[in-house]
Amino acid sequence: MIRPKLSLRRPLAVLGAALIGLTGVVAVATPASAHHTTITATADCDQLTGERVITWKVENSETNKDATLQTVTADPATPVNVPSTSAKEVQLQGYVIDQASSTLAVQRVPGNTTTASLQVYAEWLVDGRKTAEHTDKGSINLAADKSCAPAPKCVEASEARYNHTFDGPKGTATVKLDGDLPLCGEGKQWFTLVSYFAPRPQFATPQYVYGTPDSDWIGGTQTEIELKVEIPDCHTQVDLIWGDGEQVIDPLVEGGKRYGDKKLGSAGAPGNRSTGPQGWYNGGDKSCTTPAATFASNCDGTVAVSLSNDGKTSKYPVEFEVKGENGWSKKVSVEAGKADTSIVVPAADAGKIEVLVDGKVVENGTYSWQRPEDCPLPAVTTDADCKNFALTVTNPEGGLPVKATFTYGDKTETRTVAAGGSETVTFKAGKTKAALVALPDLDLELEAIYTPEKDCGGGGAGGEEPGLPVTGAAAGGIAAGAVALLIAGAVLFVIARRRRVTFTA
Template sequence: MIRPKLSLRRPLAILGAALIGLTGVVAVATPASAHHTTITATADCDRLTGERVITWKVENSEANKDATLDKVTANPDTPVTSLVDGVKEAKPLQGLVIDQASSKVAVQRVPGNTTTATLTVHALWIKEGQDTKDATNDGTINLAADKSCAPSPKCVEVDKAEYSHTFDGPKGTATVKLDGDLPLCGEGKQWFTLVSYFAPRPQFATPQYVYGTPDSDWIGGTQTEITLNVEIPDCHTQVDLIWGGKDEVIDELVDGGKRYDNKKLGSPGAPGNRSKGPQGWYNGGNKSCTTPASTFASKCDGSVAVSLSNDGKISKYAVEFEVKAENGFTKKVSVAAGKADSSIVVPAADAGKIEVLVDGKVVENGTYSWQRPEDCPLPAITTKADCENFALTATNPEGGLPVKATFTYDGKTETRTVAAGASETVTFKAGKDKTAIVALPDMDLELEAIYTPEGNCGGGGAGGEEPGLPVTGAAAGGIAAGAIALLIAGAVLFVIARRRRVTFTA
């Protein structure tokens, strides 16, 4: 019996078909695992642009086949370029050929806030006489762990700028400099001002008044450093280096008024603490911003008139004067700036050494003692003589001081104090001496009177005759008048030369 051929061939055909299919699966599957690209990446930050710069490296897994990058997809979707043959010419990564067992490096720029980037590469491996192989591979880089990339600033905003400064209060100079290498942005400017004041004390005290013209300048654009200078008063002062222009200057610092506070550079708070350096304020000076002065005028009655003035060229404040005298007198008076006061008179009884003080210190030329004015009338000395007596009288004009008079004749001396507007007479018995001396020690004056009695007193008297007969009549009055005339002459001589003894005839 002959069996049909088909009965044998059909199972064999089915088995062969199954083997081809399996081979095809292997052929398709195996290359997929054998041919591939390896993609790795690193990233950096471009501070000029603020972009992330990713460097992708794509390696060919095959040692004997070139890989053609058929398709390249990036996420984020920005260009991925490669340098070709070392020439600095960037070309797209897609379409490039990676030599066998080699790699290509490509660069991609992505926004600075990118957290993840992926590169997907579809590659082809073609070799003559062999089937084409292909594979798609991914590479991913995580950027979330890095800080966001931001461009380096090209300038600094005015409200964020920091400064440094120098300050010399006693000299009235300061400098301010913008810190860092960046200028202020745009048209931004920051003003600073140096100002000096009159001050009542070398420590902080009020009121204070601006002295001269404050110096103000700004930092901005290409101007990154300034120098400020102000004049300093030749007296107590305050100098301040402040944040802001001249519109920030306080013309008068008064009790309970505005203050600069943290506007002074070097302060602990804003804005002054945005500048590093010494404290930008100074209090000092070695003398008062007033020019107190005093003058004195002696009066014939022994009192002293004291005039006080506060009108010097740097007077800015009222002055509290104190006038003190050695014998207990004291009085205080306030004199306003630019004014004078001449109301104080130190009585003769309280005079002695007089001092004018301000703040407990004697003002310049502020010490004085009474001196007899040259135009005060002098005491008058008159005499009356006869054969028995020699009388000397001292008369002190009204409006003057009491005068001490010492009368000396024939070895005897008597002293009298003559009140103003009064007279004192001393009578001596006629003796052998021809002269008597009247001394006025308070005036440094001595007067010499010659005993010349009227008439003939006999042989026993000073005149060569026996005394005892008084001389009267017109002749006596003439002698007295002559004595007064001589006294006046003596007074004139006294003014010219003190301590000279003036002789006149009684």
């Protein structure tokens, strides 16, 4: 009979790293006689194969007799072998346990096994003659442990977990697969980074996608991705979401769809399957509008104001307020991408105009009325005879009233000439050869030379001989203005900055 002997102090090297975890709930049958075997067991999980590995320990109760294991019955009915350094397996059945000793035997069972038992029928011999026999049974409960399964070589996309970084103000994020295992098969998981125009630096709607969202996936050998989007130069929201570009909501509106727990770093699934900071950001210090104002002065003293909201970042309506100098004001809302040219500031309020948005003057939003260069100018005509010297100022329609000061000799008269009207002042002809017409609103002075249309009897007015038409040094001001020659007398009209223009009458 074969009687292999093994030292119990030798480690079971063949079990090695494949066996992890310890299960030890064992029931042992009570021996019915002095001669018996005691059976106990421990169990491990072989993660390479997914099997439970049970190590049975069978002890000989006798200190002076060897025990021969004649019959061994295992449940489940898989082989029960004594570890050996030889290539040949040593079965527990037929094995001889030395007196006062024990042996170990290994049994492999399926990973989902809940209980296992080992029954041993042993005989004790003296001089080859059987002196005793006994059947004993031991069992082990595996139900308390989770089923044993092979160590995974990959992770299913539905079970995978991730970690991420997120920098909202910079529009960057990374996502990385946790652990060392790739996703199984052709599995892929998409992630998307998206930025928005926003009406305020806190969450508010509506929001409109800015630029192009960045989407990428993790799968196969690709276990980490980087995402980057452009950020508008105004109020914005940036979101890192679970899914591809088809998950992007554009626009985000009041009462509409929301990302909810799709945002990475959320409390619920699927966003909570990635560890990291909250994957959303609201900020920006400028409004996503481009309010602008332009001005045009009219000859009648009014100012036309054009309001526009059509810049690159104009995504929302703008409430403009136009204020005049004397308390006049008007509010106008201009939609994104639109302009309004209907605002006309009255002449009385056009001295200083301001255009405001949210109480602040917009860039280049201050203006005062300036006389347009192409406005028609007042005309001066004269009518002279031997007794009278008459001067008339005519103001064209469509302009402002003008103040006119008439001076001849030591006489001065002042008139206000309405737009579309005229004013005439008649002086008694005297020895003075020239009259002066001043238009202070236009910064103009015009000089008229007294020249009657007929001979006044050898001496003219005052007995002097009438002279020839006279033009003075101020005639050089013609280069700076406009000249109008009218039928009713010789009229010279010039725009000049406090220059005197001489003409004859």
